[in-house]
Amino acid sequence: MRKKVCLILVVCFLLALAGTVALAEPHSIPGGPWIQPEQTVKLESLSQPEDVEKELLTIERRSRGRMEVELIGYSAGYEWPLYVAKFGDADDDKAKILIDTQIHGNEPLGTEAALGLIQNLAMSNNPEVRMILDNVTVWIIPMLNMDGSTIQEFEDGSQYQTRCNIQEWTPVEWGLPSDISAPWYNYGFYYPWFEICRGYDMNRDAHPHLAFDLSKHAEHGHIPPGDGGEPGFYVCPEIRALRDVFKELKPDLYVNHHHRGSALVDEEDRKLMTLQILGKFVPLGLEFELYQDGEHHVYYLDEDSLNLSKQVNALVYQKLTEMGNSPFTHITKYPLVHDFNDGRGLPGTTLASFSMNDAAVMLYETRGGIGQKSSGMLTRQSYIGLYETLLGFATGEVYEIDPEFYDVEIPPAGPSLSRPDRGLDGL
Numbered sequence: 001m002r003k004k005v006c007l008i009l010v011v012c013f014l015l016a017l018a019g020t021v022a023l024a025e026p027h028s029i030p031g032g033p034w035i036q037p038e039q040t041v042k043l044e045s046l047s048q049p050e051d052v053e054k055e056l057l058t059i060e061r062r063s064r065g066r067m068e069v070e071l072i073g074y075s076a077g078y079e080w081p082l083y084v085a086k087f088g089d090a091d092d093d094k095a096k097i098l099i100d101t102q103i104h105g106n107e108p109l110g111t112e113a114a115l116g117l118i119q120n121l122a123m124s125n126n127p128e129v130r131m132i133l134d135n136v137t138v139w140i141i142p143m144l145n146m147d148g149s150t151i152q153e154f155e156d157g158s159q160y161q162t163r164c165n166i167q168e169w170t171p172v173e174w175g176l177p178s179d180i181s182a183p184w185y186n187y188g189f190y191y192p193w194f195e196i197c198r199g200y201d202m203n204r205d206a207h208p209h210l211a212f213d214l215s216k217h218a219e220h221g222h223i224p225p226g227d228g229g230e231p232g233f234y235v236c237p238e239i240r241a242l243r244d245v246f247k248e249l250k251p252d253l254y255v256n257h258h259h260r261g262s263a264l265v266d267e268e269d270r271k272l273m274t275l276q277i278l279g280k281f282v283p284l285g286l287e288f289e290l291y292q293d294g295e296h297h298v299y300y301l302d303e304d305s306l307n308l309s310k311q312v313n314a315l316v317y318q319k320l321t322e323m324g325n326s327p328f329t330h331i332t333k334y335p336l337v338h339d340f341n342d343g344r345g346l347p348g349t350t351l352a353s354f355s356m357n358d359a360a361v362m363l364y365e366t367r368g369g370i371g372q373k374s375s376g377m378l379t380r381q382s383y384i385g386l387y388e389t390l391l392g393f394a395t396g397e398v399y400e401i402d403p404e405f406y407d408v409e410i411p412p413a414g415p416s417l418s419r420p421d422r423g424l425d426g427l
């Protein structure tokens, strides 16, 4: 009897699960589904800044020298310690890869994938993992935006994270007159998409001149507010910390992980995408100029770094879609960022700025924003993408891929399911 009850419960559970899976892939119409303001989202399963610190330090102790954790700075608002997990040295004659996650605090699953990857690289006895670490230097910064990742609660008990960090505009500290406007990507209290925001969209704060120093531009030159077609100002301590790590490693590849609300694969297919990817953030050859320290600096995206970006994106697309019974077949490009801002792209993104410093780049835009039902699948998708990338560099397979695959075979972004009153979400 007891057994029977259990069996009935199991059957009920499986039926409920099947229902959940079916619900997770609805034949949606543009305009939904999205999280309604009154919809409670529980975020307890997500790592918090203190969990990241604890986990990294624990893994370091158990890694027997494979991985080192280094403090690289503090978040602007809550002053959470920021860490990079280092597998290998910057000066090694290996392929070098830098990965960060959660530059937007409310885009969390990249951090879960990165922590899983760090644990596997640090502790696995799999010969393939050994082979990767023998051939690739990997540095990972999980949860770059710890302020925004810190879970907050509304009065009704529902929880949220924020896109921005927590930081005020302080022009006098930069030697600027007190009436100089904040950088355009500083948001007083609300981000335009009705999100609470008390600081900066950190993914507009980068500049291709890695030594850019706002305090040297008080008299003339590149001062705020700026706009989306211009580079940022390195006012966020988190982005300066990332920049310093980039300068130290000089990576061949930089990976930056996000979520966006949701989008269809295409008008006909009407399935929800599971991932959007992209490798180009400013047009090829467009020059960004700057005078600083009495010198004229010019930055632009060149063909070599763009080709490797295409190869990396193509590799990830191929590996995810070619898995047996792959659940990851709904992958498209992200909208073409390099066409934004009258053809100037988004040079203040870390991807754009670093791509103008000889790094290949890859953007992950995991589906998100419709609840947490598919979190496990989406985290696994990012984990596999990152792992296969390391493997592709270790074996050299990535260099064998025809860059044209990226242009021809990876489908363009389908229609967005984001709220029409919002701008483009994600990046």
Ligand SMILES: [Zn+2]
Binding pocket: 103, 104, 107, 257, 258, 259, 426, 427
């Ligand atoms: Zn984002």
